[in-house]
Amino acid sequence: MKNPRPVKQMPLRAILFDIGDTLWHARSAPPPSEFRRLAAERAAAALAELGVTHDDPATVARAAWTAMEEAMRHARATDLVEPDYGAVSQAALEELGLNLTRDQAARLLEATYISGIEGGKSPFDDAREVLLDLRRRGFLLGAVTNRAFGGERFRADLRDAGLDIGWDVEAVSVEIGYLKPHPAIFEFAMKRLNVEPAQTLMVGNSLAEDVAGAQQLGIAAAWRESAPDADGVVPEYTFGSLRELLAIPALQRAC
Ligand SMILES: [Mg+2]
Structure with a gap:
């Protein structure tokens, strides 16, 4: 894991996750x-x-x-x-x-x-275990996702993928009315969790939506390394597989 700049120990309480290409991906999408x-x-x-x-x-x-x-x-x-x-x-x-x-x-x-498993979406192998481990460490967990379809359909897709880990908040753009990186979707999640930006970490694969979106509010970000979609955005943490999150000192135990 590369930390491009020194990270000051943060009293983290909540971790927000992007879904697409962060927790699941289209591994076997039909043609x-x-x-x-x-x-x-x-x-x-x-x-x-x-x-x-x-x-x-x-x-x-x-x-x-x-x-x-x-x-x-x-x-x-x-x-x-x-x-x-x-x-x-x-x-x-x-x-x-x-x-x-x-x-x-x-x-x-x-x-x-055509969504979820039927659309070829598979969870990353370590997604469920990492989420459950972070939950055991006492963190509040939120999903913050851009999607045009929410409601029961999205929840069923999460269930089918084994990602129904009892989210403390689900912030779905189409239900909230704003797409990441708009501040409103992050603010919605933090308000529900009753946490401040400095107590929150955003985890995602998009520099433009997840990392920059979080950082504009003072939320630290962990970036799943992938093709960069923005210039000049420097995440606090960079990781290759979700499991690496478990080794971050600030994520050993929730404050
Ligand atoms: Mg994504």
Whole structure:
């Protein structure tokens, strides 16, 4: 583990974790053609359930999904406010001649989302054991994640991946309304945990979202080394596998 600058011993109480490419990753994702086939199948079922007909469910699925991705990209590049994906999907589907309510369009969009184990997500081998060890050491544990779908679906994906470790807080961007690195999502988590930035460590793989997002609030960050997505961001800790976190002096015991 490399510590690029001397770290002053911090009285840590809480550890916040990014999920994607930090705790799980797409190790065995189906090929894009299989994603498209499944999405078309789900879109057809969702349309039938809504009592709506369209002769090309694959196009319906693609239109909703593309619009969602574009809205997300735009938000990430601008104000970090989570778009209303139901409304985005509704507008895209209207262009295909489908007149759905916002909620119907949201349901259709979510139906085409191939997630979790089915989407090829696997937890890193040491993820569960490291989380449980940190819990035994007395730390409050939070998930702080950017995702367009939250709710029970996300919780079920966590369960299936063995990452349902009894989180003390789950801060999901689409539920809170802001994407990392917006301060609001970190502040939400800390408020729920009743901790200050100096008592908190953020763990993630994105320099731009996790490390810089945390540091702007005075939260220290541990970066899972990966292709850098920002320049000039220097994490307090850098690690290769989650297990290395257990050796950090400040993480031996919660204050
Ligand atoms: Mg990530």
